Amino acid sequence: MSETAMHDGPGTRALSLADRGLMAVELACAAIAAIVIFALMLAGVLEILGRGLFNAPIYGHLDMVELTMISFTVLCISYCWRKASHVRMDLAVRRLPGRARWTAELAATGAAFVFVTLILPGTWQYFLNAYQIGDSTMNTGMPTWPSKLAVPVGLGVLWLRLVVEIAAWLRLIVHPARPAIAVPMPPDPTREAVD
Amino acid sequence: MEFDLEPVTYGVIGLVALSVLILMGVRIFVAAGLVGLVGLAALRNWDVAAGISGIVPHQQTTSYALSVLPLFILIGFLAHFAGIIQGAYRCARAWMGWMPGGLAIGTIFATAGFAAVSGASTATSAVFARVAIPELLRYDYHPRLAAAVVAAGGTLATLIPPSAILVVYGIIVEQSIGALLLAGFIPGIISALIYAGLLLLRFRFNPALGRPITDIGWDERLRTLPEILPILVVVAIVMGGMYTGWATPTEVGALGSFVVFVMALMRGGLTARNLWRALLETARLTVMIFSIIWGVLIFVRFLAFAGLPGAFSEWIVALPLSPLMTLLMILAGYMVLGMFMNGIGMLLLTLPVVFPAVVALGYDPIWFGIIVVKMVEIGLITPPIGLNCFVVAGVRPDIPLQEIFRGVWPFVVADLLTVGVFIAFPELILFLPRLMMTG
Amino acid sequence: AAQQATVEGPRVSWDYSIWGPPRVASAGIEALARHVQERTGGRFTIRIHYGGALSAGPDNLDNIKLGAFQMATICTSYHPGKNPGLTVLDLPFLPLSDRRVHWRVHMAVYNHPYIVEEFRRWNAGLVLSILQPQSELMGRGRPIERLEDFRGRRIRALGGTGEALRRLGAVPTTMQATEVYNALERGIIDAVAFPFTYSFAAYRINEISSWYTTNLAPGANNCPSVVNLNALNRLPPQYRQLIEEGKEKAFEALVEAQTAAEQRDLAAWRQAGLREITYGQDVLDEIRRVGGQPVWDEWVRNMERQGVPGRELLDLVLNKAREYSQQAQR
Ligand code: NA
């Protein structure tokens, strides 16, 4: 793909660059989620041990879990998007030929762009309430704003991803014969069976 | 400034818009969230709609009870590296493979077994989509059938304790959760048996659906028997954790995945790189499931602000019909709602109105809980929003969603049959809890 | 009785957000909603949405600020950071066991200028208290009869109540109310602190317990009804007057519902043979010295550090409680 990119114009090279730059950010978000999931496993075991062996449950365990969950419920949403893992009914779209298919894909991505654009201010306001007026967890009084900030951050990354993707579909509509870049690619099913 | 529309009209318009977007290939979470947000804007204004919707992704996903989901997904990934579920499949294949549809039936019983350690249907489907579908495809089972078996088998986790949904039901209607969990056990087993019977029947008439395994001798059966030992160890640890006193579902998920993690380390299959990939894949699958949860819940919020669920329930309860006919109407309502809603949202919206009416009609609250949860199970596999089918499609992008929905409808029929059995013989549900109350 | 004249006015329809099913705690707002509806001949309605259908409980304030709905129930202890000053009413061992004293103290605190300002930031006004009863303990195994009995016992308790129990030597654990039944049954916890008596019955804790306390009061949830200020200010004066009148109706309905529930529950528990623990004054004094005063002092220090007049608010609660108790006794 990088070879064909060499022969393409500056627009395509910029698209490819933006795609790879975003992928690095998306991987970082997914890495945070992965670490939190591993920590959730260890903390759960420690909680059982602490309570069972030493009669010392980790006070606020529940608060910590609820605050960090956001990493794997929203923050890494764009990683999932790039891996084409968000569920859809794409029977009709797949049957369309060439340019018509890219147009349909553009519409589907456009719907997501509209949705994320509309909801982003709401998630930001929700964070601002917690940050400016105040909000804390029930038991340990930990501030909730970092957790609430993860929502506009995760959706913000997705918003950028959708901008890049809209450009990618437009490029394909203009040049249907060029190889697709910067669009979601599902993982290879043959590899999927092993992972 | 507002359209003068009845709540039902809003609901119908919303559902039509949702269906159109989904058919256009829009991601489910986007379609549900977008229609919900636009609907809220029609009811209020854009700022308020964005505000209400903007709260949902954080609020509705960061609840401790849901933190069990990634852990049960992680168990599946780690179990692969520990060779656990594959071993169990060799055993299921050796013992049941000779039957028509034997490996599919084995899958059903395996999901029932896993249901005893999993409180979430979607997590069970996710695990088995990863583990069982490759095995089924290897024996030439039709992909549509293989995916449907896993999607339907996953629903068993909702009925067989532990079950998050049964706890939610118990809290909403203030019934004994212990009694509810006990009550779910026998119906869960019956559901699994009816699924198995259905598969036997289908393979009797159409053996081409999958290849029976004919060349297995008793030596192989006995040799593979120890392969289910690790899974029994995990079940024993997890069940022990749940029932003898030391863990919440999340902690059980943590302990279960930790034990499997150690097993995988001991077996040598788990390198640092494999662990990292398993964790990233878990994150990917988890955020997919949670996106659907919060996207759909934005849509559910819109329906609630439109007053649809209340209007619907009130209408159905006021019908001049016999108790049984009213019950059937209510169940039909749940069937329709279940097509579009997730279980928890559906229960939260309807039970405050429906439950008092059902009790007034003379039905047992525990019994009704099991029936409603059975309807939630059906909703998990009916289009257009059937979470279990989504999960399977998410794990297996090579099997299209519409194929899975096409394969799953016989299981919906089987579930409706099961509900009929429970209506005819309520003692099947009430036997165990009564034993607890009197014993 | 003479038929009261219907209050004239424009058509106003409000939405009210509350979690959970209709229950004792919702009896007050149901009475308020009935009152305004009857007195206006249905022109002013407050439609109660149960089950968290419009919003989860902890986010009712965010939605009120937004104007998503006009009224809601909140519990200040669910999000102390949103309303630090008003958590004074969540402190353990406050002398609020008499329902009328409880009500009047809550309403006095709700009208304190600092608290009014605290909720103005959420574009919210405090309407009335849902009068959540004081917590008590219920559990199985060895009953907790003296201060020494708290040592090492695992008790499910949230927020300030948990802090008080920790100082008494217990091990407070946090878990969702939905998990309490199973946790107690399986021995994960020894006891649970819930509002007396309704929540124990609602979660069926009595089915698996052998004892309960009646006068420990290690804390109470303060759960007020709030209103969006824009909506309230747009209301014609005659409708606002109806809400004022409705507060008293709400109080009466709450007392009636609570009394009925308490009588029903206590009769059932006594019949089931649960052991009732009523602490003597000397034991109570010792418990409050160890578990109450230090929590109050720390709360005041914390609040003053954040610029909240903690001392003033706590004094207000204690002085008003004394004043109203004396009035009640006369
Ligand atoms: Na289960």
Ligand code: NA
């Ligand atoms: Na469905």
